[in-house]
Amino acid sequence: MSSTAPTPDSTADRIRRRGLMLVLSSPSGAGKTTISRRLLEQNPDVAMSVSVTTRQKRPGEVHGRDYFFIDPTEFNLMVNRGQLLEYAKVFDNYYGTPREAVEQSLRGGHDVLFDIDWQGTQQLRETARTDLVSVFILPPSAHELERRLTTRAQDSAEEIARRMAKANDEMSHWSEYDYVIVNHDIDDSVVAVQGILDTERLKRERQVGLSEFVRGLQAGF
Numbered sequence: 001m002s003s004t005a006p007t008p009d010s011t012a013d014r015i016r017r018r019g020l021m022l023v024l025s026s027p028s029g030a031g032k033t034t035i036s037r038r039l040l041e042q043n044p045d046v047a048m049s050v051s052v053t054t055r056q057k058r059p060g061e062v063h064g065r066d067y068f069f070i071d072p073t074e075f076n077l078m079v080n081r082g083q084l085l086e087y088a089k090v091f092d093n094y095y096g097t098p099r100e101a102v103e104q105s106l107r108g109g110h111d112v113l114f115d116i117d118w119q120g121t122q123q124l125r126e127t128a129r130t131d132l133v134s135v136f137i138l139p140p141s142a143h144e145l146e147r148r149l150t151t152r153a154q155d156s157a158e159e160i161a162r163r164m165a166k167a168n169d170e171m172s173h174w175s176e177y178d179y180v181i182v183n184h185d186i187d188d189s190v191v192a193v194q195g196i197l198d199t200e201r202l203k204r205e206r207q208v209g210l211s212e213f214v215r216g217l218q219a220g221f
C-alpha cells in the first residue's frame with residue numbers, strides 16, 4: 001500500500017457525522033471537571049465549551065481555559081444580545097454558554113463537551129434535543145462528596161458548606177438525564193463516559209453521510 005492511500009479510518013473515508021452535545025452535570029465536587037479533562041485528553045477532536053461566569057477566579061484557574069471571567073454588566077450584555085445558548089444563576093453567580101463557539105464546532109462536525117448545571121441542561125434540551133446527550137454524575141456518598149470538596153482546597157469552608165447544602169437540590173434532577181454514573185473510581189467513570197460518547201456517535205441519525213455512503217457501496221455490487 002502506498003503511504004498516501006487512505007487508511008480505513010482516515011478522514012477521507014469517514015462517514016460525515018453531525019456533532020453532538022455531551023453534557024455532564026453533578027453536584028459540585030462529584031467529578032465533572034476531572035472526567036472532562038480526561039475525556040479531552042483522549043479525544044482531541046472534542047471541543048470543550050468554555051463558559052462565561054461572574055464568579056471570582058480560583059487559584060490555578062486560567063481565563064479562557066477554565067472560564068471567561070466577566071463582570072455582571074458584561075454578562076447582561078451577552079444575555080441581551082442573545083450571545084448565550086443557555087445561562088443560569090448557580091451559587092449566587094451567573095454562568096452561561098457562549099453560543100458562537102458551540103455552533104461553529106457543531107457545524108464543523110465536532111462534538112462539544114459541556115460542564116453545566118441542571119438548569120442549563122433543561123434549556124439545551126428545549127432548544128437542541130436531538131443533538132443533546134446528557135450524563136448525570138453522582139458521588140458515592142455525602143461524606144465522600146464533602147471530602148472531595150475539601151481536598152480540592154479551592155473553596156472556603158463557608159463555600160463548601162453552601163455547595164453541600166445545594167447538593168440535594170442538584171441531585172434531585174438525576175432522572176432527567178439520559179445516563180447516570182456513580183463516580184466511585186475515576187478510571188471507571190472515564191471509561192463509562194467514553195463508552196457513551198462512542199455509542200452515541202454511531203446513532204444512525206447523527207451519521208448524516210450514511211445514505212451517500214450506502215449508495216456508493218451499493219453501486220459497487
Ligand SMILES: Nc1ncnc2c1ncn2[C@@H]1O[C@H](COP(=O)(O)OP(=O)(O)OP(=O)(O)O)[C@@H](O)[C@H]1O
Nearest residue numbers: 028029030031032033034148151152183184185186
Ligand atoms: N472518582 C474520584 N475519586 C476520588 N477523587 C475524585 C474522583 N473524581 C474526582 N475527584 C476529586 O474530587 C475533587 C472535585 O472534583 P471536580 O473538581 O472534578 O468536581 P466538579 O464536579 O467539577 O466540581 P464543580 O462543579 O465545583 O466544578 C477534585 O479534587 C478531584 O480530583
Ligand SMILES: Nc1nc2c(ncn2[C@@H]2O[C@H](COP(=O)(O)O)[C@@H](O)[C@H]2O)c(=O)[nH]1
Nearest residue numbers: 051087088090095096097115116117119120
Ligand atoms: N447553566 C450553567 N451552569 C454552569 C455553566 N458553567 C458552569 N456551570 C455549573 O456551575 C456550577 C459551579 O461551577 P464552579 O466552577 O463554580 O464550581 C457547576 O455545577 C457547573 O456545572 C454554564 O455555562 N451554564
